[in-house]
Amino acid sequence: MSRLAFFELIVAFRFMREGLTQTFLIILGVGLGGGVIIFMSAALAGLEGNVVRRTLNFMAPIVILPPEQVARPLRAGAQEEFAAQVQPRSQQLRSIDQWQKIRDQVERTPGVVALAAVVSGPGFALRGDASRAVTVTGIEPEAYFRVIALDEKIVDGRTDLGPTDIIIGIELAKDLGASVGDKVRLTTATGAATTLTVSGTFDFGNKGVNAGTVYIALRSAQSLLDLVGGVSAMQVRVSDPFAAERIAETLRAAAPVKVDSWIRTNAEFFTAMAAQIMTNTLIRVFVGLTIALGIASVLVVSVIQKSREIGILRAMGTSREQILRVFLIQGGFMGLAGSVLGSALAWGFLMLWRTVARNADGTPMFIIEAEPWLFVAAAVGSMGVGLLAAVVPARRAARLDPVVAIRS
C-alpha cells in the first residue's frame, strides 16, 4: 500500500464510522443483494450440474449411429413423379459402415475424451414365467466405463463381463426375481437366444433404465443381434458436455453418419434451461445495479454532508486525488463488507435449502454446491461495483471548490 493511501484510509474509515447507521444500513443492503446473487448463481450452477449428473449418468453426450435409411422412389422421367405417395422406410438394425475408420477419426476430434463402440438392439429377458422387453447393449467394459460410469453404479456383483455374463438393472432383477449368480435367458427378434449368468446389478437412479437395459459382452451381443464384426452405435464422451452439439456438428460434417448430441435429444429441456439462465442473469444484473445505486446514493449524501470537511481538508493541502481516493475507498469497502455479509447470508440460504428442498424419500431435490470461487467472485465483483458506484460521488467531492465548500 502506498504511503499516501494510508491517510485516505484513515479519513475514509472515520467518515464511515461517524455515519455508522448509514454505513451499517448500506452494508446490510449490499449484503442482502449480494446474498441473493450468490445464492442464485449457486442454484443455477447446481441446476446445471445436476442436469449433467443425472442425464449423463446413463447417457453419452454424443451418440454416433448409422445414417437413417430412406426410401428412394424410382422416377418415370425428369419431370414426372412415379409414385403419388412415398412411405418412410422402416429402420433396420445395422452396423455403422467402416466404423473403425470413423472411430479413429472421432477420437482425433478436439474435445473428444473417450469413445465406446457398442451393439445395441431390442430383446427379451426371460426367467421362469417372467419376461421383460429390454435393450440389449453389448459393450467392451474398459472402453465403455470411460464413457458411462457403469462400474460406479454396480450395487451388487462384478464389473467385468465374460462371454456368458450379463449385468442387469435393479428393477429388472426385481421383475425377474433374479440376483447375482442366477441364469437369465435372452432372446432377440432374429430368433437367436442365449442363457447368461447375472454377474452384477446396477442402479442409475432412473427407473426406466434400471428396468429396461442389460449389458453383455460386445462379441456376445454381435452374434445375438446378428451384427458380427459390426457396431450399431459409438458413444462419445466430451470434455465439456455443453459443447456437445458443436462437436456433434463437426462430426456430422466429417463422416456419413447420424450424430445425436444430448443437447439436441433434450432440446425442449435446454430451451427451458436457457430461459431460466436468462431470467436468472437479468435478476442478478438488476440486483447488482440496485446495489450500485444504493452505494452511490449514500456516498452522494455523504459528500453533501461532508462538504465543509472536504473544503477544510483541501485548504489544509489535501489534493483532489486524495479526496477522490477517500470516497473510492468507502465505496470499495461498502461493496467488500457487503459481500462478506452476503456470503454468510448465501451460505445460510444454501444450508436452509439443503434442509428444506428434499424429496419425499428424504434425498436432496438437487444438490447446490457452495463453490469457493463463487464467494471470491462475489467479493471481487462487489468491491468492483462499490468502486464504480463511488466514482461519481468521489469525483464530485474532488471537484469541490474549497472556498464554496467552506462557505456552504
Place this chain on the structure above:
Amino acid sequence: METLRLEGVHKSYAVGTPVETEVLHGVDLVLARGEFAALIGPSGSGKSTLLNVIGLLDQPTGGRVFIEGSETGTLGDADLTRLRGRAIGFVFQHHYLLPEFSALENVMMPVLAARGRPDDEMRQTAAALLDRVGLTPWRDKKATHISGGQQQRVAIARSLAMKPALVLADEPTGNLDTRSADGVFDVLRDINEASGTTFLIVTHDARLAQRCDRIIELVDGRIVSDRPNAHVVRHS
C-alpha cells in the same frame, strides 16, 4: 524577508457576463516575516476575497501573488495545493474541525495529509502545539466535545502544524465571547512572538485590531489605509 507580496491584484466574479463584478481593484501589499497585521474594513469591502486570494484558495483575475518570494500565478492546481499546505495556515470564523477526529488528530491532519502515514514525531509536534494553546487535558476529546473557545484554539494549533510562514485568520474570534476572544488572541500573539510566524487577521473588532502591530484598511476593494499601530496592546 517578505512572506507575502501582492502586486496590483484584481479579482472579478462572473467574468465575461453582463453582471461581471470587480471586488478587488489593484491591491498592492507586502507582509514581512514575523508581522502581526490586522485587515479591517466594512462588510462587503473584499476582505474575505483578498484572504482567499492570498491563501491560494482563489485565483486573482489580474496582478501577481508571491508567497515567500515565489510567484504563484504560474503554478497548477496540484502545486498550488502543495504550496498552500506547506506555507499557509488558515483559521476561520468557524473552527471547521473534523468532528470524526480528536483534538490531537485534527492538529495532526495537515501533516498526515502531506506525509501520508502517522508517526510519533507528528504526534509529539501536535501535542506540543496543543500544549501551547493550553489544551493538553482535552487533546483526546472529540472535536465536538469541547467548548467553542477550545475548538478555535485547536483550529489555531492545526493552522500551525505545518510550521507555515503565513497564518491567515478570518474573524478568528467572531463566534466567541469577549473573554474567549481575548484568550484566543493572546495565543495568536504569543505564537507570533515565539516563532516569528506572519499573521494577517481579518477582524471587525476595533478593540482586537488595536492589538496588532499594523492595521490595513480595505474599503470597496482598495487599501485606503495601511499604518503601523503606535499604540499596540500586546496582551489582554
